[in-house]
Amino acid sequence: MTAAAPVSEPVPLSRNRGYRLLWGGQALSEFGFHATAIAFPLLVLALTGSGAASGLVMGTVAAAQLVTGLPAGVLVDRYDRKAIMLGCEAAQAAAALSLVVAVWSGAAAVWHMVVVAAVFGASAALFEPAESASLPALVADEQLPTAVAMNTARASMGQLAGTATGGFLFAVGRFVPFLVDTVTHTLSFVALLFVRLPRRERPAGGAGPLVGEALAGLRWVWREPRIRVTVLCAVVLNLFFSAFYLVVIVVAESRGVPSGEVGVMAAMLGVGGVLGALTAPVTHRRLGPYGAIVAVFWALAVLAPVTVLVDSGYPIGVLFALMAMFPPAANTAIMTDQLLRTPDELRGRLTSTLVLACGAAGAAGPALGGSLAQLLPGGRAILLCSAGMATAAVLATVSPSLRTLARGHETGRQPVAAD
Template sequence: MGERVKTARSHREEPLDAAVRPVSLWRDRDYMAWWSGNGLSSLGTAVSTLAFPLLILDTTGSAAQAGNITAAQMIGTLATLVIGGALADRVSRRLVMAVSPLVEALALGAVALLVYRSDAPVLALAALALVSGLAGGLRTAVAAPALRRLVPKEQVATATAQGMGRDMVAHIVGTSLGGVLFSVTRWVPFLFDALSYLFVTLGTLVIRRPLGPDRDPDTRSGPRPGMAADIADGLRMVRRSGYLMFTIVWGALLNAVAEGFTLLFIALLHHRGGGPTQVGTATSLALVGGVIGSFIGPWLMRRLGALRVLHLAAWVFAASFAVIVWVPEPWQIGLVLLVGMTGMVPLNVVTESYQVRLIPDAYLGRVAATSRFCVQVVQWAGPLGAGFLADAMGVRGAILVLAVAMITLALALFGGSRQLDLLRTPLGEVRELPLLTPERPAHP
């Protein structure tokens, strides 16, 4: 049963007076509880993400076995994303946000125990990673609708950017911390990650605002449609908006290209004589670029407008593909990646923040989860295709092919100008799509 709210319009924010500036999110107690809890969880995830392959490589020497652990967790997340989106629109989001991390904590705690006892078969580790992924998919699905309740509409882009920047900083710190903890003793990184999930639950429980969903008045006098019908309604809502249809498909293709590029830049560094230290440095520079992008993204949206930022970011990212082929030194490759990621993050801020503002609260869980699922379900094709290209035509040739693909995606933004016309509207003035009703079905 969804949470009750004190007023009938709790999730439909009224426009602020032009003279009133929103209070800084850093001074918002509820927002900070959400931000810090999820930040500590991201730090723990970065620690265990490094520790898992190190553990498997040390015990089995098999890179394929290490990949199986990562694949199991990703499969688990994808398996529950869409279901989690439907749950976010029909049961207490606070409950999902509080319980799912506890399941993740138990799974990682069990991993720590197995490693501590020197009894950690790969099959058991993969099963626990799958369980963690299943719970993580539910938690991820609730994130967007919960954030919508926590921040004013004028600050959605800022909150989205701050979340991206937080996770990138956590990844930078967590990668180094994971190596240190693993060198101390193998089980400590997994216990660290298990404990980090508890802060998500704690942060959720101290939030005072209702997180929804509101009770649907159409279901008070009769049974509510099943989960399959809820998921179908989410898809109908996506089809109603040309903006959503375009950005979901475009974002999925972009994600596949970006994942392929990630593999190839490591191969290029190796080809240029870079060792593990150089790879780590270049990766850190890329993440620093992401952090910079998270800071300037909302500022650029206010100064240039969301549509211009989207075009500019896409072309900056495309240019980084082409330039990286010609720079000779590993540190120069890192600097090019820094610039590319500085453009990539504002692009994501634009698409995600407008999606959050466009979708009514009653459907946001389903639509956000469907969008994330579509984007992630094809990301495996990027590294796979990039690997085949590198074997067939060399690393430089493969990167140039991806550069052409990225330029094509940037040009597609001009072709989708009608679907992207929404981005000409300031974020705070975006009107929600009308609710679906049985009497008035959605039209594409």
């Protein structure tokens, strides 16, 4: 008899060269992206004095992300994912550099900024599914929850640091935030050059029509019960939380809360998100996938109506921080399960579908919140949004599909990829 070969332990994430390069490069890239997100409207206002032009430029980023969303997933599944990520970083660096030159020479124009914003939005829509679909090839299956959580922490820290720094950089010079963005995307491009991803087989039968392949991804999402339920619940939650957030801001200002307190209140969402992302691996292990998902729904449903009773911005900020601490663990559970259940040739379309659905709900939420704040007293509008979040919590709690996650956790089984 021959002894069985020992099972090799996966390389820890701290020593996984490919993952560290990807994570570090994107930490820089996201910092630059969020610094320019603050600088963009400031630049438009400084050059034109037009709020409408500022809204046009900022709206272009979101519009480009939405329009590119579904096709992005198809392209990520069809072509080399590393090449797509490199192309996105190169395009953003070139676009930011063109704006640096234009601002420096006094030739900046609104149409130019709209083009740059479109490049930023489309690149973000392409890069996210490419990165998510590449994660299972970079890390072991059992490390995927931690890798997803660390990516969530990176995004929260990039948003918090970039947003806080962007205004300061703009005060130094109007072109400075865009110069910093050029440098960060260039460094990320260089880091990506050294990330090794296994070569993927081209889809059997060649590439089909873009629309047909996008619809195939949507059909996959709809046919998978756990994925379908989590997407629907997340859409409802994002819609009502985005509406709730705007209503709370409107109510706070109507109650005379100083603008400084409102700013601190909003910033606490970022603080809570960072803390939640850093503790997400532990929360995920202790609560299990089902517990982590259900916890975020009930945390928002229970904490949101409390804001009706609070008149000061600082306590509301604490409530915001508590709300923001739970989503990273739920995101870890959802993305881990879905990436492992989805065949590699569909992972790009899976991520793009999730981003598009939740992004559309997040974009529609402020419109809903503005209408509610206009039609109802502030307290009632908050309670109505809370009721919507509670509905999503009930649906997630009683869902038989999501309960299978709890049974898998109790028996110690990891989700397995679909055949």
